[in-house]
Structures are given as structure tokens and as C-alpha cells.
Amino acid sequence: MNLRRLLRDNRGFLLFLLGLGVLRTAVADWNPIPSASMRPTLLEGDVVLVNRLAYDLKLPLTDVVLLPLGEPRRGDVVTLNSPAGGTRLIKRIVGLPGDRVALRDDVLILNGQPLTYTTPQSHGETLTPGWVVDAVRTTEQLPDRPHAVQILPAIRARRDFAEITVPAGQYFLLGDNRDNSEDSRYIGTVPREKLIGRAHHVLVSADWLGEDGWRLAPRFDRWVTAIR
Template sequence: MANSGARDDHGKPRARGLRGWLLGEGRQLLVMLVLLAVARTSFANHYSVPSGSMEYTLMPGDHVMVDMSAYGVRLPFTNVTLVPRDAPRRGDVAVFKSPRDGVRLIKRVVAVGGDRVVLADGHLSINGEALADPAVPGVEHFGARAARLNLDMGGGPDIEGLVVPPGQVLVVGDHRGNSIDGRYFGLVPASALYARALGVFWRRGEGPVWKSL
């Protein structure tokens, strides 16, 4: 009798070739890749810092762990929020796309809706209160968070009396004289922030580290 092909333990013909792979291991691999993509898009991911605009908080080449769900769980590959979470807060280091050209950026949220902002010589005042202690002018405090500024290139453009509308945020780099930020491209919708940085897990010259943000 002619061989009709390999059979499984139950005597049924086994699928062979590409079709068999797609029905077996290939399908499992595809499901795994989809789940990984959803997880990376909706929950956690990492960001590689390309420039020095956030020195000294972030240095060029830093690898940063970010929470993709901090401001809400979104439908993968869209801006549609499925489960709302926290609103952006002052001091957050957030990832978003530039309103100017769509380039992905990471900057600090320095003001939210309703805040009155003054920025002079690189130093911020929010609602009439300076964020830096006069005794340590190079460090600004956002509640429990402290940001060490880099002012070696000056403070960049000043801001005088800006009131942030509801639903908008002002983002500024910690390297005040070397950052293309909200002083150039304007305010950013709070809904456009799609990740909050949690910490640096790899730094050039140091290797594995953990520096909370």
C-alpha cells in the first residue's frame, strides 16, 4: 500500500510544510508577538535618550523605563484611551510627539492647566512661587521631586505670565539653554502625553543602574 503520509498518535494525517507550521508553532508565535506588541504599546517600554536637553536628569545615551499606561491604557497603536488613569502632574518626565514635527521627545511637565508660569534666566516660578531655593538656585522642586538644572548655556527664552489653559501642559527641558521645548512649539494637550518615565536603567559609562525619576 502506498504511504499516505505521516500520522499522529490518533492515526490522523499530520499537516506538513508551511500550512502545518502556521497551524501549529507559527500560530503560537504569532499570538505571542501580538501580546508582546500590545504590552509594549499599552503598559511598559523603554526610551533611548538622544540628546542633552534634559541634563542633568537624563544624559545622552541613557536608557529609560517608561510606563505606557500612566496616563491611561490606550488601544494599541492609537491615541484612543480605553481606561483613564492619572492626569499629568508637575515634575513628571513625559514622552510625547512634538507638535511641530512629530518627533518623539522626552521633557519635564513644569505646569498644568490653571498654572501661571514665569520663567526668567532659566528659573521657574509657578503661581507666584519660585521652584528653587535661593540658597541652591540650580535645583528646582516639584513637590517631592527635585530637578538639578544645567544652565551652562544660559536659561533660554523667558516666559512672562503665561496661564496654562485646562487640558494643556507646558513641557520644558532641564537643560534650559539647550532644549527645544514648549517655549518654541507651544503647549501640549495633556492627552498627547503617552508615557511617564520611571527611571534610568542603563547609563553610558556606568552600565546597569537604577535612577528613579
């Protein structure tokens, strides 16, 4: 009896929680950025908004597609369930089904054409507190979606791979922090059903790990900003 009364008295709150759960699992979501793989586009401590209906309506909590709603586009920043273990990742689509993709000395080659890059700018990049390395930032002229990328010359990384053709229904994804990203160079191409949604805005942001160790400082200049 007490349980029934408790449920009755809190029916509105329980319905709110149920609706919030459905919203996050089927419609929209927000995800914190835990790693540096998308620097400089996304920073650790950013919280991004994800449109789960950008591509497909799915059965909540599964990869089962109920209804296709839109087509992933080259340059979209997406969240995904990694096909190599199920870890949730956030990367950028650089290759669509049927595209030929290669990488040569950190230069992306798309359908036989090397992309162009703006004049690189050097700066120091903190990998861990007390460890600063040289980094190079430039704008990669991806068709219809130019965006910033970062290269870390001092880090051992996979800067080359032979041309592959992206299979039907799959996508080739890279992190913007090219030399510090677990992406399609390592996990392979990503089936469409593994794409969770398109990340479109940074909702809030805070610097949670500075050069001197733990700290928490809001980055108000990044709040409610579009992801490019």
C-alpha cells in the same frame, strides 16, 4: 500548505511577538535617550522605562484615549508626541492646567512665585567632541519634586518668556537642560492625549559618545535607578 505549517510550528513564538507588541504599544515601553535635553537627570545612552498606563489607556498606536487612569503630576518626567510635528520627546511637567507659568533669566516662576534654587555648581559640559563649554548645575525647588537643572550661559537660548496660563487639559513641559531643549517654550503647551506615559527608571545606560568620538562604555552606576 508550507505557510500554514510554518505558522503552526511557530505559533508560540508568533504569539510571544504579538504580546510583546501589545505590551510596548499599550502597557509599558523602553526608550533610549538620544539627546542632551534632560541633562543632568538623563544622559545620552540611557534607556528609560515608561509606564504607558500611568495616565490613560489608549488604543494602541494612536492618541485615542479609551479610559483615563491617573492624573499627570507636576514634576513627572514624561514621553510625548510633540504637537509640533509628532516627534517623540521626553520632558518634565512643570505646569498643570490652570497654572500661570513664566521664565525670567532661567528662573521658573509658577503662579506668581519665583522658584528657589540651591547654590550653583560649575563644571565643563561637552556639547560635541572637542567642544566644551561652562555649565551650571543647581537643584530647582519645584513644589513636591525638587530636581537638578543645568544652565549653559555661553549658549544662545530662550531664557525669558511672559506669563501664560496653561489651558484646561494641557501641560507646560520643560527640559532639565534649560538652554538646550525643545520644549513648551517652542512647541507650546501639550494636550493630555499627546502624553505617552511616565518615565520612572533608567533601565540600562552606556556612554556611547565620549570626548574622543565614538565609544561604548556601560555606566553600571545608572542601571535600574529611579528618575527624580
